[in-house]
Amino acid sequence: MKFTPTFRQLAIWLSLSWLAVFVLVPHLLVLVTSFLTADPSNLAVWPLSLDAYARLWDPVYAGVLIDSLYLSLMATLCCLLVGYPFAFVLSRFSPGVRAVCLFLMIIPFWTNSLIRTYALKMLMGNKGLFNDTLLALGIIDAPIRMIYTEFAVIFGLTYILLPFMVLPLMASFDRLDRSLLEAARDLGANAWQRFWRIIVPLTMPGIIAGCLIVFLPAMGMFYVADLLGGARNLLLGNLIKNQFLVVRDWPFGSAASVALIVLMAVLLWAYFQANRRVSRRGGLEDENLT
Amino acid sequence: MSEASAVVQLSSVTKRFEQQEVLREFSLSIHDGEFFTILGPSGCGKTTILRLIAGFEHADSGQVIIDGTDVSTLGAEKRSVNTVFQSYALFPHLTVFENVAFGLRMARVARTEIESRVKEVLEMVQLGDFAQRRPEQLSGGQRQRVAIARAVVNRPKVLLLDESLSALDYQLRLKMQSELKHLQRQLGITFVYVTHDQEEALSMSDRILVMHQGQPQQVGTPRQIYESPRNLFVASFIGETNVLNAKILRALDDYRYEAELEGRYQRIIHADRRYQPGDDVHVLLRPEDLRIEYLRDAGDKPGFVGEVKDRNYTGRTLDSIIELPDGLQLRSSEFFDEDDPDFDYSINERVWVDWVHGWEHVIPAENLNR
Numbered sequence: 001m002k003f004t005p006t007f008r009q010l011a012i013w014l015s016l017s018w019l020a021v022f023v024l025v026p027h028l029l030v031l032v033t034s035f036l037t038a039d040p041s042n043l044a045v046w047p048l049s050l051d052a053y054a055r056l057w058d059p060v061y062a063g064v065l066i067d068s069l070y071l072s073l074m075a076t077l078c079c080l081l082v083g084y085p086f087a088f089v090l091s092r093f094s095p096g097v098r099a100v101c102l103f104l105m106i107i108p109f110w111t112n113s114l115i116r117t118y119a120l121k122m123l124m125g126n127k128g129l130f131n132d133t134l135l136a137l138g139i140i141d142a143p144i145r146m147i148y149t150e151f152a153v154i155f156g157l158t159y160i161l162l163p164f165m166v167l168p169l170m171a172s173f174d175r176l177d178r179s180l181l182e183a184a185r186d187l188g189a190n191a192w193q194r195f196w197r198i199i200v201p202l203t204m205p206g207i208i209a210g211c212l213i214v215f216l217p218a219m220g221m222f223y224v225a226d227l228l229g230g231a232r233n234l235l236l237g238n239l240i241k242n243q244f245l246v247v248r249d250w251p252f253g254s255a256a257s258v259a260l261i262v263l264m265a266v267l268l269w270a271y272f273q274a275n276r277r278v279s280r281r282g283g284l285e286d287e288n289l290t
Numbered sequence: 291m292s293e294a295s296a297v298v299q300l301s302s303v304t305k306r307f308e309q310q311e312v313l314r315e316f317s318l319s320i321h322d323g324e325f326f327t328i329l330g331p332s333g334c335g336k337t338t339i340l341r342l343i344a345g346f347e348h349a350d351s352g353q354v355i356i357d358g359t360d361v362s363t364l365g366a367e368k369r370s371v372n373t374v375f376q377s378y379a380l381f382p383h384l385t386v387f388e389n390v391a392f393g394l395r396m397a398r399v400a401r402t403e404i405e406s407r408v409k410e411v412l413e414m415v416q417l418g419d420f421a422q423r424r425p426e427q428l429s430g431g432q433r434q435r436v437a438i439a440r441a442v443v444n445r446p447k448v449l450l451l452d453e454s455l456s457a458l459d460y461q462l463r464l465k466m467q468s469e470l471k472h473l474q475r476q477l478g479i480t481f482v483y484v485t486h487d488q489e490e491a492l493s494m495s496d497r498i499l500v501m502h503q504g505q506p507q508q509v510g511t512p513r514q515i516y517e518s519p520r521n522l523f524v525a526s527f528i529g530e531t532n533v534l535n536a537k538i539l540r541a542l543d544d545y546r547y548e549a550e551l552e553g554r555y556q557r558i559i560h561a562d563r564r565y566q567p568g569d570d571v572h573v574l575l576r577p578e579d580l581r582i583e584y585l586r587d588a589g590d591k592p593g594f595v596g597e598v599k600d601r602n603y604t605g606r607t608l609d610s611i612i613e614l615p616d617g618l619q620l621r622s623s624e625f626f627d628e629d630d631p632d633f634d635y636s637i638n639e640r641v642w643v644d645w646v647h648g649w650e651h652v653i654p655a656e657n658l659n660r
């Protein structure tokens with residue numbers, strides 16, 4: 001299909017304006033707000049001040065940051081541990097089976113993730129399905145406390161973010177040339193050696209991409225922490241939400257948002273640097289692989 | 291040669307993929323130190339044989355014996371053979387040096403020895419200066435040499451090569467053919483080479499196995515295969531051949547017979563086995579076995595008379611198609627000689643044509659429409 005130049009220009013301008021109105025402007029508003037002074041009745045007022053940023057250094061918030069990094073990291077790790085074998089096995093199926101499996105994995109995503117988090121909350125309750133099942137099977141004598149624990153938050157984050165791990169990994173496994181594994185075998189590498197010396201290095205871009213795509217949003221998923229972790233400021237996302245909706249300190253909430261965005265930007269930048277080095281080192285972008 | 295000198299032996303191997311039987315009761319014996327080529331059209335099972343020897347596939351029945359040991363149940367990582375893959379399958383994340391060192395590292399060879407052996411083999415394939423390059427930074431021919439180096443550095447009993455040259459352009463392929471042959475002599479390793487290119491097979495091999503639809507057709511030296519093909523498939527797959535149908539009329543002595551060719555020409559033919567009067571045979575004539583002369587020069591010599599239908603100058607040879615009165619077409623190929631006026635036949639000119647007697651090859655008749 002061929003697009004006329006005017007159509008193409010229109011399309012470009014439309015998407016640019018969309019981005020400007022719904023991404024750029026809100027971010028700029030947040031940025032400006034973060035430099036204003038907090039005021040309980042008017043949310044944010046002049047004059048400009050660095051107050052909000054100064055308060056970010058309060059050890060209380062460092063604690064939130066560390067908690068937040070820890071939970072996100074654990075969720076990322078769980079996603080990787082589950083997603084990697086899953087993607088590996090899936091990549092070995094025929095395209096038909098693979099499409100069905102991916103489809104099944106994606107179906108739940110047609111339901112709002114907030115609703116799915118509520119569902120998890122029910123399942124993990126003291127009288128929830130998980131405990132009932134364990135009790136019925138005789139594995140435990142009394143209900144174990146699942147809901148409102150760190151475990152619950154990590155579980156919820158893992159559950160919601162898993163597909164974001166699997167998809168880039170699948171792409172990596174797709175590009176992995178099976179004949180390389182045969183070559184390694186031919187040269188005497190056993191399954192373990194093939195895994196660590198060939199499969200892992202060659203799927204590294206997928207691993208890094210998957211981890212970032214899971215890790216970055218995990219820090220902001222306040223509703224998961226709210227619903228499954230109880231009323232504590234577990235994630236940076238909770239902290240920000242509370243500043244806006246509960247404490248009504250908009251400059252501070254904005255400053256925390258800006259800090260989170262900067263943190264993500266740094267991670268993304270590191271990712272692109274690493275990626276460039278990997279592809280220079282001998283290429284996943286190499287056409288000869290496929 | 292005796293079975294004792296066989297370094298690779300397949301005995302009664304049957305291999306099925308789903309319902310399709312690719313090899314059936316297939317046996318093969320490859321001698322130590324030879325350049326053995328498996329030749330056949332696409333899909334005839336060449337790669338399957340190689341993968342059975344390498345250990346990537348396992349036979350449904352029958353045995354694979356390497357160097358006197360039954361390895362039928364061993365995986366590829368435990369066999370003392372190495373493969374040069376058609377796509378080279380170089381590890382893209384490793385340097386040339388690390389690619390070549392891979393097998394030695396897996397075998398836990400000492401670091402200093404790895405260093406010296408890899409260097410030595412890279413020198414041998416003339417890639418000494420490329421050790422720190424990545425595969426993507428090499429040309430096709432260089433990658434090919436890395437693939438060979440990566441395999442031979444392990445000093446395998448047998449080197450398996452699957453259409454290793456087919457991805458290269460014509461010039462490079464010729465060069466690599468002679469390099470491969472040279473390397474094989476130098477190393478004394480048994481090479482099992484798979485190709486569907488008959489010229490390549492003829493020029494490189496000590497012995498050739500011709501395959502067709504999973505069935506071995508003939509095993510022999512290039513010369514045997516070319517000059518004494520055992521059946522029509524081998525004859526027509528290796529080079530061009532004129533096939534004449536004939537019936538034996540009577541025996542003159544053990545190997546000379548009077549025969550009727552194409553139901554109308556009575557000629558004397560030489561066979562390498564006995565036939566009875568009444569037997570149907572094929573007389574195979576290579577294009578270069580044919581001689582063409584002007585009618586006026588030929589006089590009454592026995593031979594065929596036909597019309598020149600096509601003349602094609604290929605550089606070294608002049609190829610003609612001669613049509614006999616009954617419609618049968620003969621292909622001839624004569625070495626081009628600028629001083630020889632005989633090369634000036636024109637299209638549709640009637641000429642005399644015959645073969646050099648004794649150069650024909652006679653095989654029992656087969657159903658041509660198989």
Ligand SMILES: Nc1ncnc2c1ncn2[C@@H]1O[C@H](COP(=O)(O)OP(=O)(O)OP(=O)(O)O)[C@@H](O)[C@H]1O
Nearest residue numbers: 307308312330331332333334335336337338339486
């Ligand atoms: N893994 C497999 N699964 C199913 N059928 C297969 C498989 N590998 C090979 N075959 C079938 O076995 C037959 C022989 O295949 P093979 O690859 O040995 O042919 P080949 O002689 O190497 O052909 P080519 O010259 O095209 O490489 C083919 O009909 C092919 O379709």
Ligand SMILES: [Mg+2]
Nearest residue numbers: 336337338452
């Ligand atoms: Mg093949």
